[in-house]
Amino acid sequence: MNEILRINDLSKRYDDYAILEKINLSVRKGEVVVIVGPSGCGKSTLLRCLNGLEEIQEGEVVLDGEIINPNKKNLSKSRERIGMVFQSYDLFPHKTILRNVTLAPIKVKKRKKSEVEAEALALLDRVGLLSKKDNYPRQLSGGQKQRVAIVRALIMHPEVLLLDEITAALDPEMVREVLDVVLSLAKEGRTMVIVTHEMQFAKAVADRVIFLEGGKIVEEGKPRDFFENPKTERLKRFLQTFTYETVENDEIEMEQV
Amino acid sequence: MDFEVIFSYMPLYIEAFLLTIKIGWIGIAISIGIGIVLAFVLHFKIPFVSQIAKIYVEVFRNTPLLVQLFFIYFGLPKIGLSISAQACGAVGLGLLGGSYMTESFRSGLEAVSPSQTESALALGMTRAQLFQSVILPQACSLSVPAIVANVIFLLKETSVFSAISLMDLMFTAKDLIGLYYNTTECLFLLVIFYIIMLLPVSVLGSMVEKKARVRMFGA
Numbered sequence: 001m002n003e004i005l006r007i008n009d010l011s012k013r014y015d016d017y018a019i020l021e022k023i024n025l026s027v028r029k030g031e032v033v034v035i036v037g038p039s040g041c042g043k044s045t046l047l048r049c050l051n052g053l054e055e056i057q058e059g060e061v062v063l064d065g066e067i068i069n070p071n072k073k074n075l076s077k078s079r080e081r082i083g084m085v086f087q088s089y090d091l092f093p094h095k096t097i098l099r100n101v102t103l104a105p106i107k108v109k110k111r112k113k114s115e116v117e118a119e120a121l122a123l124l125d126r127v128g129l130l131s132k133k134d135n136y137p138r139q140l141s142g143g144q145k146q147r148v149a150i151v152r153a154l155i156m157h158p159e160v161l162l163l164d165e166i167t168a169a170l171d172p173e174m175v176r177e178v179l180d181v182v183l184s185l186a187k188e189g190r191t192m193v194i195v196t197h198e199m200q201f202a203k204a205v206a207d208r209v210i211f212l213e214g215g216k217i218v219e220e221g222k223p224r225d226f227f228e229n230p231k232t233e234r235l236k237r238f239l240q241t242f243t244y245e246t247v248e249n250d251e252i253e254m255e256q257v
Numbered sequence: 258m259d260f261e262v263i264f265s266y267m268p269l270y271i272e273a274f275l276l277t278i279k280i281g282w283i284g285i286a287i288s289i290g291i292g293i294v295l296a297f298v299l300h301f302k303i304p305f306v307s308q309i310a311k312i313y314v315e316v317f318r319n320t321p322l323l324v325q326l327f328f329i330y331f332g333l334p335k336i337g338l339s340i341s342a343q344a345c346g347a348v349g350l351g352l353l354g355g356s357y358m359t360e361s362f363r364s365g366l367e368a369v370s371p372s373q374t375e376s377a378l379a380l381g382m383t384r385a386q387l388f389q390s391v392i393l394p395q396a397c398s399l400s401v402p403a404i405v406a407n408v409i410f411l412l413k414e415t416s417v418f419s420a421i422s423l424m425d426l427m428f429t430a431k432d433l434i435g436l437y438y439n440t441t442e443c444l445f446l447l448v449i450f451y452i453i454m455l456l457p458v459s460v461l462g463s464m465v466e467k468k469a470r471v472r473m474f475g476a
Contacts (some may be wrong), residue, residue, distance in 0.1 A: 053375055080381030090376035094394050094472055104380035107390060138474065149376075156380060 002029040004191055005050070005160050010059035012045055012215075019045050020215045022059070027160065030189040034202040034223075037212035038238060043195040046212065047162050050193065051082040064159065080108060083158030087165040089145040091137040091152070097124070098133040101152050109156070116155070123151045127181050143174030150181055161185070163194045167201075179205075199242050203227050211235045262442045266433060273429035274450050280346045280423065281415045281454075285408055287351025292358025299359065300366045310359065317356035323417045325349050330421040342423040346415070354411045361407055365400025366392065401469040405462035412455055426450050 005027040012020040020042045027033050035043045048054040050061055052070040061068040068078045091100050101120040105111045124130045127147040129140075137145055146166055153161060163182065167175040179201050186192065186205050196202055202209055202223065209226040211219045211234075219226070219235045230236045295310045297303075317325065326349040333340060340348070369392050377387040419428035430447040434440050 051379055053378065076378070076381050076383045079379060082379075084376075084379040086372065086376060086379075088372055090370075090372045092373065092377075092391055093474075094398065103390060104382065107386050108381045152380070
């Protein structure tokens, strides 16, 4: 078992209010872990703890043997190894698409500009956005912006990619184009931890699904078991919120006749 | 209105105009310098210095320029520091403007969305890289409208320089009216010269504002 990311007894509190309680999780190299759960259950917070955007009160996050500590001086070094894509894209509005993508490798990794640009163009081409390289983020649709955000994370060659509800702010018809990119990344064996509300997508992309509620891992399993044979009552109830009963309209029709 | 009078007063007005512009822009340059430095001090909450910066901003924002000029012009000589009327005008305007500029630059820095910080940090940027490549360029664009408004405001504030016998436009007009009673002509010239001084700033300012807005928001 080729473990790359490990979370040991992670607890996160705001004052006395516990957001996450004693979370334990291990992610293998190449594994896609999807975290689902109701709003406010701490999914996004958990993801943000993984790259030190949130301080944790107890426990530790270990990336390939190296502890990620928000108080550590070289936290930025660890963050280079963990890519993150956010719900609201957060591209840099004052830079072109190409500059958005090349900024971090050039500034942070001090790589050669020509080499970075060539890679950026190849990646943009892969997500179908090569023609937008000289545009500004404001000129792109939400789905396009999110694909650029994914490329911006990929070009840093992260060992783990964190995706935080990356389709939550998108119009329904744009969800697909973004998720297709993620699916192709999963196919090439990228390690990802994904928070999402798209259950169909979770089922398709995940190697393992985790149900988080009230700051605790309530259930986890292979996508098939997870969605079709949920063991806990709480997961059953959660999954039911995504299906709708057919409305019986017989009576109305009768009256109209 | 007697145009002969107007033409004969012209050279005096031009001289006053040039002086007003000179002192005005020196004051504005000082105010921008103060504003940038103190905005950083406040933004990064540098201990002790930022407390002083806050007091400075509140004192100078909440007192009239006239009072500040009197303090500098008549107060400093009492402790053995006398400065010329011109230097006093520039320094006074610079100190008043500095308090406004500080707030404008600071609000620009704070208007940059916190999610920009997070996405830059997530890419492995250090605080310095984040500030230089992400926050600062956006903050500059965001603070442009407030800065342009300050510049126009400060140029108009030069009109109180006459109170410390600085021979600016206002002083010249009042002086001429007092000597020759050509009130209409003198006031007409006064209005014209203020417009000549401010209209280009206003037009140029709008252009810069538009550019900055397009850069940040696209429209």
